[in-house]
Amino acid sequence: MTAVVETQGLTKLYGRLGALRDLSIAVPEGSVFALMGASGAGKTTAIKILLNMIAPSSGRASILGADSRHLCPATLGRVGYVSENQSLPVRLRVADFFDYIRPAYPHWDRDVERRLREQLRLPPDRRIRDLSHGMRMKLALASALAFRPRLLVLDEPFTGLDALARDEIVREFLQHVPETSILISSHELDEIERLATHVAFLHEGSLLFQGTLAGLREYAAPLAAPSGPAAAAPSGPAAAAPGGPAAAAPPDTTLRGLFVRVVRGRFASK
Amino acid sequence: MIPHILRKDWRLLWPLVVLLTAIQVALEWAVYKSGFFGESADAGALLRPLTLALLSGMAALVVALVQEDPVPGVEQDWLIRPIRRRDMLLAKALFALLAICVPMLIVNFVHAQIMGFSAAVSLAALSWKALYAFLCLIVPLLALASMTRNMGELAVMGAALMVVYALSLGLAAMALGPDHCPTCDSGVSWLQHFAAHIGVLVASVVILWLQYRHRRTGLSRKLALAGAAALVFVQMPWSTAFSLQQWLDGSARVVTPVAVQIAKEGVTVSTGKARHAPGTRGATSALLRGDVDEAANYLQQRVGARQAAVIVDVPLQIRGVASDELLLFDRSEADFTDGRGRSLYHGAHVAEWLGPVVPAVEGSDGTPAVVHQKLSVPSGAFPRSTQGGLRLELKYSVTLMHSIAQYPLAALSGVVRTKEAGICATQADRDGIRLRCKKLTLAPFCYSATVYAADGTHNPEVFNCGPDYRPYLPAMTNALSFFGLSIPTRDPAGQVSYTVGAAELEQAHVVLKVYAVRTHFTQALAAEIPQSLR
Numbered sequence: 186m187t188a189v190v191e192t193q194g195l196t197k198l199y200g201r202l203g204a205l206r207d208l209s210i211a212v213p214e215g216s217v218f219a220l221m222g223a224s225g226a227g228k229t230t231a232i233k234i235l236l237n238m239i240a241p242s243s244g245r246a247s248i249l250g251a252d253s254r255h256l257c258p259a260t261l262g263r264v265g266y267v268s269e270n271q272s273l274p275v276r277l278r279v280a281d282f283f284d285y286i287r288p289a290y291p292h293w294d295r296d297v298e299r300r301l302r303e304q305l306r307l308p309p310d311r312r313i314r315d316l317s318h319g320m321r322m323k324l325a326l327a328s329a330l331a332f333r334p335r336l337l338v339l340d341e342p343f344t345g346l347d348a349l350a351r352d353e354i355v356r357e358f359l360q361h362v363p364e365t366s367i368l369i370s371s372h373e374l375d376e377i378e379r380l381a382t383h384v385a386f387l388h389e390g391s392l393l394f395q396g397t398l399a400g401l402r403e404y405a406a407p408l409a410a411p412s413g414p415a416a417a418a419p420s421g422p423a424a425a426a427p428g429g430p431a432a433a434a435p436p437d438t439t440l441r442g443l444f445v446r447v448v449r450g451r452f453a454s455k
Numbered sequence: 456m457i458p459h460i461l462r463k464d465w466r467l468l469w470p471l472v473v474l475l476t477a478i479q480v481a482l483e484w485a486v487y488k489s490g491f492f493g494e495s496a497d498a499g500a501l502l503r504p505l506t507l508a509l510l511s512g513m514a515a516l517v518v519a520l521v522q523e524d525p526v527p528g529v530e531q532d533w534l535i536r537p538i539r540r541r542d543m544l545l546a547k548a549l550f551a552l553l554a555i556c557v558p559m560l561i562v563n564f565v566h567a568q569i570m571g572f573s574a575a576v577s578l579a580a581l582s583w584k585a586l587y588a589f590l591c592l593i594v595p596l597l598a599l600a601s602m603t604r605n606m607g608e609l610a611v612m613g614a615a616l617m618v619v620y621a622l623s624l625g626l627a628a629m630a631l632g633p634d635h636c637p638t639c640d641s642g643v644s645w646l647q648h649f650a651a652h653i654g655v656l657v658a659s660v661v662i663l664w665l666q667y668r669h670r671r672t673g674l675s676r677k678l679a680l681a682g683a684a685a686l687v688f689v690q691m692p693w694s695t696a697f698s699l700q701q702w703l704d705g706s707a708r709v710v711t712p713v714a715v716q717i718a719k720e721g722v723t724v725s726t727g728k729a730r731h732a733p734g735t736r737g738a739t740s741a742l743l744r745g746d747v748d749e750a751a752n753y754l755q756q757r758v759g760a761r762q763a764a765v766i767v768d769v770p771l772q773i774r775g776v777a778s779d780e781l782l783l784f785d786r787s788e789a790d791f792t793d794g795r796g797r798s799l800y801h802g803a804h805v806a807e808w809l810g811p812v813v814p815a816v817e818g819s820d821g822t823p824a825v826v827h828q829k830l831s832v833p834s835g836a837f838p839r840s841t842q843g844g845l846r847l848e849l850k851y852s853v854t855l856m857h858s859i860a861q862y863p864l865a866a867l868s869g870v871v872r873t874k875e876a877g878i879c880a881t882q883a884d885r886d887g888i889r890l891r892c893k894k895l896t897l898a899p900f901c902y903s904a905t906v907y908a909a910d911g912t913h914n915p916e917v918f919n920c921g922p923d924y925r926p927y928l929p930a931m932t933n934a935l936s937f938f939g940l941s942i943p944t945r946d947p948a949g950q951v952s953y954t955v956g957a958a959e960l961e962q963a964h965v966v967l968k969v970y971a972v973r974t975h976f977t978q979a980l981a982a983e984i985p986q987s988l989r
Contacts, residue, residue: 236534237534238529238530238534238535239529258537258538259537260537261535261536262537264535266535268530270530271530271532272528272530272531272532273532274463274467274523274524274532274533276467276523277463277466277467281463281466284459284462284463285459285460285462285463286536288456288459289456289459289537289538290537325532
């Protein structure tokens, strides 16, 4: 399987502070690849380097086979991007925004655009600055999907969204897989669990694990079960098990539990 | 993609474009209504605020245009769209050209046609003006705006540039004195300004390239700040500027018949008084007004005023100036050396000390009249006693002007259309006649007017010669150049009586004479000063 995103030894330093250290990942085509980690783990930095918004201190990255330092419009025309902090041209009306960006994409599909605008109930005459955060995210999503991207890069797309909006957006993502590969960064583990086929865990700029979900379970199995706050209040059925100490409860095999176990395991091994 | 970006920007910015065009129309209307003599006081009062509004409006439009799609930052939507950054830059530049320069050209052209200037000349001059405004104002504004994301950042960047420029000016004035700007206040200062404009344009293009090609905002900002300091410290030496001017005017091929020499009476020296040192308040208030040049002058005077001065009187006799010619002294450089050839003082003096020198004779033998140059030299530069006396070497940079055209017009309410001075008109006032001209292209910098009575008697010729050898470099706002002078026919103090007075004006006429450069040349003189300076 070819990789739509590949990084080798990607490092980003801010002075002495390492935002990203020696990151090497590969996102297989057709996958939903979740880049996970706590706030400050380096997820957004990695994505910004991939899209040539910031330059790496060392290492290299490629996206759809193109060096991320030299992304040409032909490559960007196949990459959709949605971010919680995306700075849209807020003085434009929704319809004008679509009119503006549509000619930039050779593969723009007006039917997909129409469907998305109806489905996500985007008001054509409203200025973007007057939209709620959730509506802006939907607008960004519609504008990122209407040209049938080969790769969709999502940076914390669920932050600040209510449950209904999240559900709507997740369903929309799933409709485009496997035609579109997805690289998603988030710390919203529940949503990620519904989507991801592959995961990579980042912690303080370093990669702890990457692989499929099955591979993750295999990797995490020998690691010690968490005993911190996450274990004290586990999600899922284990939380309701009556009596007995936490150690007696079955291991938490949710993505959240696995993540905590991998992070703790890393520290235990140090 | 360029047309789509243009359309998007038009959707967002059309109210600002309409407002700016309205200001341009209002300004041209105010200029027109002001006439030659400020006929409409209301329109005249609007000129300054409208000019300020036009400049501010142009800056606001360019900044808003660029900041619709900012370059700095990592969240801008357009950066991850398949939009070539080159297309974005070209679209912004094209929008500014269409929204600012084209309306400017049209409005100026209509005004010029109403004034009666030739359509072909107007179109050529005004197209050049629009292009000049684009290159010297709009491109630097595009560069400045490309380094910022919003008005707050722009204000900080603008303030930083101002502070660096003002500090550099103050430092240069204090460290170098008048030498910090060898061409300032002279006829060749335009060369320094033009070089500065080219420097700003080149720096702006580099910044735009850095921003839109590489998004190197930090480096661009450092370059802009270094450029602001370079504007002060990188100065064209006088000899280079004057030689360049000679070459541009073809003076190198002209052999001048003019000879300047020290008159028989010889150089004399006397002790002057220390000048009053101006306080720092003047410099502070000039800075607060934003007039950094004025502030630097205060500092310079303050530094120079501490020492008593020696006044060196150099009597000069000038031969070879024809009756339709006059001489402008652009600069003199004085070098004092002692008997052993040791340099004691070197100083430069710009233009104003003599004014236009016209042919004049003393006595019946036709000896040229003597004009006096008074050099003020710090007394501290000289030793108490100098064995073998002092040697003074002077090097003059001089321009010979000649009359190229003269036009008669009625002294009262006369109007004349001329090639060299544009449209000129006269009007009587309490103490004489006001002559005012409006010209579309390059205005003459040296002209004179003489009022003649019906019987041929006349008052002395009145000159207005502020050396300025520039080719046509238009102003950013006004398309027309205004100039003129007052011709006195009455002295309110009663000390001077004029041959042609108010009673004769009804039948009198004014002759406007326009002068142009014939040649620039340099001349060196030397004199021995036997006595000690103290």
